[in-house]
Amino acid sequence: MKVRKAPARQNPPRSVETRGVEAANRPVTIVIADDHTIFREGLRRLLEAEPAFRVIGEAGDGTEAIQQVRQLKPDILLLDILMPRVSGLQVLDELSAARTSVRTIVLTAAIEPSKAVETLQRGARGVLLKEASTAHLFKCIRCVAEGQYWVGREEVGNLVEYMRREVSAAQDARERLGLTGRELEIVSAIVAGLSNREMASQFAISEQTVKHHLTRIYDKLGVSNRLELALYAIQRRLVDESGP
Known part of the structure; x- marks a missing residue:
């Protein structure tokens, strides 16, 4: 009686997610x-x-x-x-x-x-x-x-001091851009260099809430990252002289 060999076991192909994790690591x-x-x-x-x-x-x-x-x-x-x-x-x-x-x-x-x-x-x-x-x-x-x-x-x-001296800001920019009081606090904190964790601690909110605020701010101002937001805020004087 002829015994047939079982087919060699093959590892399943790696998913895109798996390859992404490997690249990240x-x-x-x-x-x-x-x-x-x-x-x-x-x-x-x-x-x-x-x-x-x-x-x-x-x-x-x-x-x-x-x-x-x-x-x-x-x-x-x-x-x-x-x-x-x-x-x-x-x-x-x-x-x-x-x-x-x-x-x-x-x-x-x-x-x-x-x-x-x-x-x-x-x-x-x-x-x-x-x-x-x-x-x-x-x-x-x-x-x-x-x-x-x-x-x-x-x-x-x-950079804040430099941009404040060199760039003239539009008047009443805060009202025209439609930023809320909390969003202005977040903007001021970004200019001061605070991390999401530090902002969450300072404002007694979760890091996820900080991220939601940032997403809305990015959409309103037409920026895509923290650096662009900081420079935009400095140019238009969206932050107070005293900081957050």
Whole structure:
């Protein structure tokens, strides 16, 4: 009697959701671009101690930074604004023109508010001072990798003062835009750099309620993220001088 072998068991195909979870769980790939070798090496060691990050390349000048991004296609580029050969701003222009998927975080020892605004306008997704804590650096990378913008609370405060001095706001903007009192409080908190959790605690509401408020605010003002909302609010003086 001939015994037929049972067909080999095959694993079911992975669903789109499963592949998405796997992609979300992979390390964030990073290229470091800075002309100071000691700083690059120290930053690499710091990042490689965190399992969620993987440094896949380094660049010592702007030209090399562009080449590394094009060849390695990292998730994140940590870019010094003052680079030899090609400046950090020129790197941002080149990467924006090439429509690369990389998200750039500008690292700098110091930056004027006007220059911070310019870097964001030219394609940066984050601005962080080199003196920032490790916790802030890691949080910044995670937020930007998830598609958000990052401007540390101190930088936001400086931007607020700069935009208030330089940009004339429309009169009675609050009434014309139809924002409620609570929505104006949320806007003010966003400009101050508060997270959803911090706003929920401050206003004694849930984080989900904060998200609902933000969705309505985005719809009313025609913005799509926290950075656009903050800049919009500053330009039109939707926030009080004293903050939230």
